[in-house]
Amino acid sequence: MATIDPSESARAYLAYHLKRLRDERGWSQPALGNKIHVSGSLVSGIETQQRRPTLKNLKALDKVFGLDQFFAPLYPRILEETGLPAGFPEFADAEAEAGMLRSYQNFVIHGLFQTPDYARAVLAAGEQPTKLEQLVHTRLERQGILHKEDPPAIISLLDASVLRRPFGGREVMRAQLEHLLKLAELPHIHIHIVPEEAELCPEGAFTLMSSPGEPDVSYVEMAGGRGQLIDDDEYVAELGILFELIRSKALTAEDSVTAIRKALEEL
Structure with missing residues (x-):
């Protein structure tokens, strides 16, 4: 898989750091999914920028990685990038x-x-x-x-x-x-x-x-x-x-x- 440039977009930033943190802990995608109550395929989709996370997903990632407002604040930027109506x-x-x-x-x-x-x-x-x-x-x-x-x-x-x-x-x-x-x-x-x-x-x-x-x-x-x-x-x-x-x-x-x-x- 091509290396993700985290500066390209909010979703790229999320994908890059999610994979980095998951790899540092030695967790598989299904293992992380179990910890935040989602499927491993959703974790994979977020890391490949094919799936958009919910705010609930991002808050759960902050909690499981012991981070303070790291992933959750990306949510408004991710929404802006979708180009969807309010x-x-x-x-x-x-x-x-x-x-x-x-x-x-x-x-x-x-x-x-x-x-x-x-x-x-x-x-x-x-x-x-x-x-x-x-x-x-x-x-x-x-x-x-x-x-x-x-x-x-x-x-x-x-x-x-x-x-x-x-x-x-x-x-x-x-x-x-x-x-x-x-x-x-x-x-x-x-x-x-x-x-x-x-x-x-x-x-x-x-x-x-x-x-x-x-x-x-x-x-x-x-x-x-x-x-x-x-x-x-x-x-x-x-x-x-x-x-x-x-x-x-x-x-x-x-x-x-x-x-x-x-x-x-x-x-």
């Missing part, structure tokens, strides 16, 4: 730490389920090529939670229109729908299509995040790729009720797979 990095952190995700999407397929080409097509409007690739990388980076050792349970409600909205063209949509079918086979992912005749108008996409012993939080999406992390108990409870109302109108998981296959055949 509010989104905090959502990504909450998403990564949740035990259950409940999401409703009314315009695009859920970001955790997107193929690289589909994500590129969704994010392309008005973006410079360099910034676009950075956004696509960050979106794909989030998908690491789908395959970690203890993945969250995900209940995804998708409006039927997302199956026919042709982001990227026919071949991109074909690959995206095939990918969606593969994800639907995973035991922790439950995809439900909301038929167009459901007569619901939630007016926007949102995600509810739950973890044992922690209050639920929600992320409400807005125009321009922005959003807001919500921790107001009353509002989060309202969104929870809305989610269940939408789910009551959605197809079963089995019928949803049939609907996805039908959309794929009609491309």
Whole structure:
């Protein structure tokens, strides 16, 4: 592996010193992961700059290495480097730490389920090529939670229109729908299509995040790729009720797979 220049960026600084400190103590990546309650693959991803740590991860690293505010202060700089809209990095952190995700999407397929080409097509409007690739990388980076050792349970409600909205063209949509079918086979992912005749108008996409012993939080999406992390108990409870109302109108998981296959055949 090429030597990392810690002066290149906050993530490079983190990667360089994390590996240095880990090697000094003779800890493997899985061993360090056990100490801070994450997978060894996440430690590897941080050291190769392929995964973005959460603030919780950085605080845990400071604690395990006996350091005072060494890694944690890097967090704001790391967020700046992502180029993401305000509010989104905090959502990504909450998403990564949740035990259950409940999401409703009314315009695009859920970001955790997107193929690289589909994500590129969704994010392309008005973006410079360099910034676009950075956004696509960050979106794909989030998908690491789908395959970690203890993945969250995900209940995804998708409006039927997302199956026919042709982001990227026919071949991109074909690959995206095939990918969606593969994800639907995973035991922790439950995809439900909301038929167009459901007569619901939630007016926007949102995600509810739950973890044992922690209050639920929600992320409400807005125009321009922005959003807001919500921790107001009353509002989060309202969104929870809305989610269940939408789910009551959605197809079963089995019928949803049939609907996805039908959309794929009609491309």
